[in-house]
Amino acid sequence: MESQVRKSILKIKNPSLKQFLEMWKQYQPFLIEDVAKYWHACNNWSNDYLIKYCGNNVIHVEVSQKDFLDDYKNFAYDDADDCVDEKKMKYKEYIKHVEDKVNENQNDDLGYYLTGELFEKSFPEIIGDVTYPEYLNRKPLVSYWHGFSSKNFSSTTVLHFDGFHNIFVQIRGRKKILLYPPSNYLSFYPPLEDSHGLADYSKVDPNHPNLELFPKFPWQERMEVVLQPGEMLYIPPYWWHYVTAVDENISLSFFYDVTIQDYFRQKNMFSVFLNIAPHYLYHAISSKDGLRTSIALIKSIILPGSFTQNIEQKNSNKYK
DSSP states (O other), X not given: OXXXXXXXXXXXXXXXXXXHHHHHTTTOOEEEESSGGGSHHHHXXXXXXXXXXXXXXXXXXXXXXXXXXXXXXXXXXXXXXXXXXXXXXXXXXXXXXXXXXXXXXXXXXXXXXXXXXXXXXXXXXXXXXOOOOOSSSSOOEEEEEEEOBOSSOBOEEEEEOOSSEEEEEEEESOEEEEXXXXXXXXXXXXXXXXXXXXXXXXXOOTTSOOTTTSTTOOGGGOEEEEEOTTOXXXXXXXXXXXXXXXXXXXXXXXXXXXXXXXXXXXXXXXXXXXXXXXXXXXXXXXXXXXXXXXXXXXXXXXXXXXXXXXXXXXXXXXXX
8 A cells, every 4th residue: 555645744824724624634744833833832931931830740751771762672562661761750850850961961871751741630830821722623632742852862752653633732942753654554564573562663763774674664755844843743643753852842742532534534544544453453462452552542433532531541540
């Protein structure tokens, strides 16, 4: 199954609902300008401001070695506990750590990353600084990301796909995002050979794809965007993406469940789902977590809201 893909990201300024949906139906990523840049968040969220209003809030941080991305076994499997640790700390402590790293006051090999924190739960004091997008007629689950780039470490989310719509908003700083259309699920080399493999993750590092080990990887279909402060990027369900910090930055992901109508309203999305589902479900037979995720994915088609609820519950339980 081949996908016809535009090599450059389409852009639209302050779209109406009708304009948004016309682009959304094409099942392609696109940039939205002149919307988020007017939010209070984009104008006010300095570190001093965040410390003032949220500094004592307890957050959860991933900690990894700087060579974490050198081996896919570190990130493509759910039993890589010796490679990634989670720590609780006050947000002001994390901000201090980031500032020290960026200013090279710390020279250790550990990378800290505030990744995917539940925004409404962890930062209720600043929810009013954000205007939730109203392009999709459903409530989003909002994740908060605060990362950085230094000499030894860049906050990174490895190549993966999400089973829901993602309106990704850059609040501060910049992120580089690599995007790949879901042309053929197996060409992204998900770790299906192991029951601990994460079926929505790729073993490939797209910055340095090993084409001898992964010869079918569609490197030529790569789309790249450096997301600037105040820009929004729509990422369709099942589109593979890899995200790296360019500098210290804060982002918000607005995740929206996929409804059964979406599979037929968005061009080619249902055929993409049919390409993924047999492999995904076969893998789930030997994976307890994979089976649970697959059931949640199928339920989300029938019961809108169930998939993001499952993610929220998983995140809530993770640090108990």
